[in-house]
Amino acid sequence: MKTTVAGPSYKEMLHPELLPPALRRSAAEAVARELDPLNLFNITWRGPDGRIRHVVLPKELTGVEANIVVLVGRHFPSGSHKVGPAYCTLMEGELAGEIAPDTSTIIGPSTGNFGIGTAYISRLKNYPAVVIMPEQMSRERYQRIRQYGGELDLTPGSESDVILVLERTEHYKKDPRNKILAQFELLPNYRFHRYVTGRSAIEAASAHGDGRIAAFVSAPGSAGTLAAADEIKAAFPESAVCALEPKECSTLFNNGRGTHRIEGIGDKMVTLIHNVLTTDYVIAIHDDDCVAGLELVERRAQLLERIAGAPAGSLVELQGIFGISGICNILGAIRLARHLGLGPGQNVVTIATDGFDRYPSVLSDLARRRGPLDDPALAGWFEEIFRGGSPQDILDVRPQPQKERLFGYKQRVWTAFGYSVAYLDSMKSQSFWDAEFEKIAPIDEALLARR
Numbered sequence: 001m002k003t004t005v006a007g008p009s010y011k012e013m014l015h016p017e018l019l020p021p022a023l024r025r026s027a028a029e030a031v032a033r034e035l036d037p038l039n040l041f042n043i044t045w046r047g048p049d050g051r052i053r054h055v056v057l058p059k060e061l062t063g064v065e066a067n068i069v070v071l072v073g074r075h076f077p078s079g080s081h082k083v084g085p086a087y088c089t090l091m092e093g094e095l096a097g098e099i100a101p102d103t104s105t106i107i108g109p110s111t112g113n114f115g116i117g118t119a120y121i122s123r124l125k126n127y128p129a130v131v132i133m134p135e136q137m138s139r140e141r142y143q144r145i146r147q148y149g150g151e152l153d154l155t156p157g158s159e160s161d162v163i164l165v166l167e168r169t170e171h172y173k174k175d176p177r178n179k180i181l182a183q184f185e186l187l188p189n190y191r192f193h194r195y196v197t198g199r200s201a202i203e204a205a206s207a208h209g210d211g212r213i214a215a216f217v218s219a220p221g222s223a224g225t226l227a228a229a230d231e232i233k234a235a236f237p238e239s240a241v242c243a244l245e246p247k248e249c250s251t252l253f254n255n256g257r258g259t260h261r262i263e264g265i266g267d268k269m270v271t272l273i274h275n276v277l278t279t280d281y282v283i284a285i286h287d288d289d290c291v292a293g294l295e296l297v298e299r300r301a302q303l304l305e306r307i308a309g310a311p312a313g314s315l316v317e318l319q320g321i322f323g324i325s326g327i328c329n330i331l332g333a334i335r336l337a338r339h340l341g342l343g344p345g346q347n348v349v350t351i352a353t354d355g356f357d358r359y360p361s362v363l364s365d366l367a368r369r370r371g372p373l374d375d376p377a378l379a380g381w382f383e384e385i386f387r388g389g390s391p392q393d394i395l396d397v398r399p400q401p402q403k404e405r406l407f408g409y410k411q412r413v414w415t416a417f418g419y420s421v422a423y424l425d426s427m428k429s430q431s432f433w434d435a436e437f438e439k440i441a442p443i444d445e446a447l448l449a450r451r
């Protein structure tokens, strides 16, 4: 009989210092051995020094007075914070007695990072895994999944064709041995980000400016990360929360649909776990601004320092920590700070989900698409990308008609997958989300009792 490997509680992911000291030391040593199951205990935003991993962007780059504080996700095991929701969904399934290593196969519907996290967690916890994802994602993603022993089932299209992934998932549901880590629907994703990411963001911001969070910005894929907003609003009710979308696939903005280049976000739906009550703004960002911005930040940092007038080394030292959606989040944070007129000492928090390691292949055809990458052209890009953005691309979704539009979209998507209108209606009250959040304490108790 195969046995499972225990991992951390929600509280220990937020505070790994609560782990027994010997376990914490062994987990720290396991970083050098990627496939060592002890790495489950390294699922945290904290670095070895106990600090929440984050950077504050140079003002010369952002062009705004407010601090843009970016939480850095690439140091999570498997290379992105998406491993957290994958772990929590599997862990909660085990505690509920629904998932067990000798009978279950883990299925991860994804556009990449959640699939990578699923393959990785399944490997560490002794399960076979199948990742369902679109066939046109970056090739680095497929390599990682195979490297962790995951099987791939590819569906047609790209990032914005996630509905096809969900439809393929329905086929797997017919075999009860298949256990779906349904990131778009299951609340462990909400719990991880509201509790672990939300409180980590609050702690990171406490060291800067006025110590508060004036705004939180995140481009949703599953909208798990956006759940951090619920905790941020509980601490700072005045904070503004903004979801970002590719302009080419502006579903939250105006029910739009289309293909785009920002891998991991813009999935042509309102996900089931998206608490639209706490989303205040939606900003549409041109997808190629993010790809070209990645080229500038990751490959032309020295030139960018000269163009922006940033201190030498200040951008070079940020190299490696951004992917395309990370640049999207930075651009959204800048544009929201400008729109709201945020001043010095105010903090805008956002997220870099993964790092540059999974995108070199995506930049390879930039010159073909946009012309020569010489210095004058790149200076023009800087202006357009970091100082650009139109007020027309910013939508206030606080008014009730906007909420109704988003609820309606959610209902159309999820009743088609068998959810009742009564359940969807219950999500229109904050008490639904708070009750889901309250489940963390008993889950942690059950986990510790079993471990």
Ligand SMILES: Cc1ncc(COP(=O)(O)O)c(C=O)c1O
Pocket (backbone or CB within 6 Å): 082, 111, 112, 113, 114, 219, 220, 221, 222, 223, 224, 225, 226, 263, 264, 265, 323, 325, 326, 353, 354
């Ligand atoms: C690169 C990247 N950025 C952003 C996201 C969006 O995060 P979330 O699913 O928590 O909304 C994802 C999700 O897979 C991702 O892979």
